[in-house]
Every structure is written in C-alpha cells, then in structure tokens.
Amino acid sequence: MDNNRNKGVTYVEILIAVIIIAYISLVFGQMFVTNNFLLVQTTNQSRAYNWAADTMEELKSMHYPQLQAGLWTDMSGNDKYLGENTQFTRYLNVIQVEPGLKEVEVIVGWDELGEDREVRIVSYVADYS
C-alpha cells in the first residue's frame, strides 16, 4: 500500500506546478515585451542620432555664407527617411546669433508606438574669414 501511495503526483502538486509555470511564463512574456520595446527604442534612437549627426557634419562642412539663416525644410532633396516600421523626419534650423556666428539645430523626430520622440543636436558655426 505504502509503495502505491509514493508513486505518481497528486492533483495538488500538479496545481502548484501549473501555477508556477504560469507565473514563470508571465515573467518571461514580460521580459520579451520589455526587451522588444527597448530594442525598438534603442534602434530608433541610434538611427535618428546617426542621421542628425551626419546632417550636422554636412552643415558644418559648408562655407559660412552658404549656411543661410532660417528654417530649412530640405537639404538634399530628402528630408524623410523610411526605416523599418518607422518614419523619421528631419528639421534644420539656422539662426544668426550675431554677425559671423550662427547657431545650427538639427532635430530628427519619429513616432514610436503612438508617442512623438526626437533627437536634437545643437552646435555653432563661426565665420573663419
């Protein structure tokens, strides 16, 4: 009799195991959701920053007089970049702070799960002549 009692699992054990598995599954599921969200966020930020930095370098390499003050809607015929599942938009703003010195702003914005996000870089360009 005693040997028979020690064989197999009880309903209580199965119940506890199911609860633990469910809990662990929940934790794992949450982990995947969080990781996926962070991955998308980081990827978008990297792409946006790289585009903003490339644009800033391009602006800073221009001759000072070419850097016309004002809000630039387009620089190279492409002010929108279509990434995977994401669309980035670029804004350029040049302000004449004083004669011979301009403030340059590059913003790359995108929509992330219904929220507006952006990367902003600001620097100055002086007239070397």
Added chain:
Amino acid sequence: MALVGVILLMLVLIIIAQAMIMLTRREARVEVEGRLKDIALYVADAGVEKAIHNINNDNFQPNFSFQHVGEETGGKMGEADVSVTQDGRIYTINSTGYIPSQAEAEASRSINAVVEVSPGLPEFAAMVGGMSSFAANIEVEGVVFSNEPISIETNVTFVPDEKGNVGIYCADGSVLSIDIGTNFDFDPENEATGVREILARGGINNSHRIPDGVNWKEYDDSDKTDPIDDTQILDANAMINSPDTYVNHDFGGDVTVDENGRATFETNTDIHLNGGTYYYPGGVEFNSNVTLVGDGNIVAGGPDEGSDDHHAIEINSNVKGDGKVNFVSAGGDWKDNIDININSNVDPHGVIQCPGDASISSFVEINGIVAVNGNLDAASNVAFHYEDDIFDAPLVDGSADAGVEMISWREM
C-alpha cells in the same frame, strides 16, 4: 520530488530571465548615456566655434563659460566651459561641453583645438606713410592714419565704416599734426559703434571744430599713434613672382605694350579680368571709359623701373567696373614721385597701394583701402569708403588670406 524538481528548474529560469532583463536595461542605459555624450561633444564644439568667433573679432577672452548653447533655436541644450591660451598667432582652445549644465552634468566631453590667426586687412580707409591732404568736400567712411601731418580742408565729412569705426590718427609730432578746416563734420549723426576718436602725436589746429563727445587728444603717446614703418598691405613681389601671374598680357589686343614695356588699356573697351593677376613691369595706363569686368589684380612697375613722363599706374577718367580690382605699384622712380595717379570719375573696388605718392582727382570714389607709403593728395569731392571684402591677393605677412585656420582638432 517532482515538485521540488520543477521549483528548482523554475528558479533557475527566473534567475536567467532576470539576468537577461538587467542586461538589456543596462545596454539601453549605456546607449542613452552614449547619446548624451555625443550631444555633449557638439556642445563642446559650439564652445570652440564661439572662441574662434571671439578671436576673429578682436575679443580675445582667456576663460569664459558659454551657457546658452541651443537657446536661440529650440531651448537650452547645454553649457560649454572654454579656456583659450595665446602664443603669438597660435591659439589653443580647450572646451568642455556639459549636458544639461555644468552644475548638474549628466554627460560631458572635451575638445582641444589649435587655430592660427592670420591678421586681417588693416581697418583703415586710408593708411599713409607720408603726408595726407584732404581737399574740400571729401567724405571719408572709416579711419585715416598718417605718419606725417594731415591737412583737412573745408566741408570734409567723416562717418563710421561698416564696422562702426571712425577716426583720425596722426603719428607726426609737430604742432600742426592735424589741421582741421571749416565745416568739419565728424560722425554728425553719432552713428559710431566702435572707435570715435581723433588722436595726434603732435598738436591739433582748430580743435574747437571737433564736435562734442568725440574722444580727441593732442600729444597722444598711445600705440594708436605709433608710426607705421611700411603701409604696404599686399605682397607685390609674391604676385610678380607667382607662376600664375600674367606678364604683359594683351587681353586679345585690347591692351598694347610699347617698346618700353608700358601697357595701355585702350579707350572704350570692356576688359574681362577673370580673376587673374596681371603684371606690367613698365607701368600701365587705363585710357578713358575702360570698363573692368570681373575681379583681378593689376600690378605695375618694380624697383628698377620708372619714367620721367609717366606714373606706374595711371587711371584716366570714367574707368569703371563692378569687379573687385586691386591696383598695386611694385615701386620704381616715376614722374613727380607719383606712383598712382587716378583721374576723375573712377570708382575702384579694392586696395590702392604704392610705395611712393598717390594723387587722386575729383569725384573718385574708392571702396576699399588706400595704402600709400608716400604722400596722399586727394582732390575735392573724393570719397573714401573702407571695405575689406577685396579680391584675393597675398598679404605682406605671408598669409594667403586673412582669417582663422584650424591646425588641429581632437577630443581630450
């Protein structure tokens, strides 16, 4: 036993899961910090550019905090802490960018930049090594410097140049260093934003004609009235010896060169200079109604050249043109010691330079710099407008162009 096994297995999985979550979050945080550091680098670079701007505008500051990076556009981005050291023409700039501020920095990066500053053109409408004579009704926009006495006749007006400066400086120590005529108008609208002064190393005759509010001084001993050894700005020899310089170029027959090597630009012709430098060793004469099209340099004469009948550069009436043209005499022994003689109704845009004397007739309007190492004689109704946007030419200090050149740029 099975339950214990399941629990242990689950514990192991939980630990693995949590480790992965922490790892991912840490990676994300490092990524964000990296972005902030990248943005801080651009703020530091803004500090470098601001320092270069200050240096280039004679506003050297050894240490300053640039707290407003980004404020002009979408709001403050960060602060740059900048220090600058000077060794002659070399400036070393150290700039650290902080996000969002130096006091509460979340990220920072530093840049070390070394720049060389080539002195710009002197800020004088006329810079004269000898005596200066300004006849009636002359207008000067800018600053005049003369080593020897300055004579100013009636109705002469001085107004500020584009940089807001107006002034008269004389290095002559005699009692008649500056002689001021009647109806002397010195910045009558009080528009000067820079210097507004008259300084003489000697006496000023009729100083009561200087308007109130003007900073004027007789027997001044400041460095502003130190004599200038050589008023030459452009390097004539460098232009003459350049392989790119055209010698005795005839512009397709519109310029004739005689047996003495003297060139004559023919009357009623349009001459396309096309950005070139043209050298005429035997001197050059522009006949009336020549139109100079495009920018360029005209160089004439030389130490071994000269003529009793001609000047090194002679510009007759109505020589016009929209181009920026520098007229440079390279020296020689010319008629009446006058290197450059400009007749009426001429409006050059550039530097007028000669080691000897220069004579300018009525109704000439000069937009540039007159650099005469001898005497300057300006007839009535001449206008001097200081302008530093001249056609490229080598400067006497050896630099090809004035301005700032980046020698090195590196992150510290």
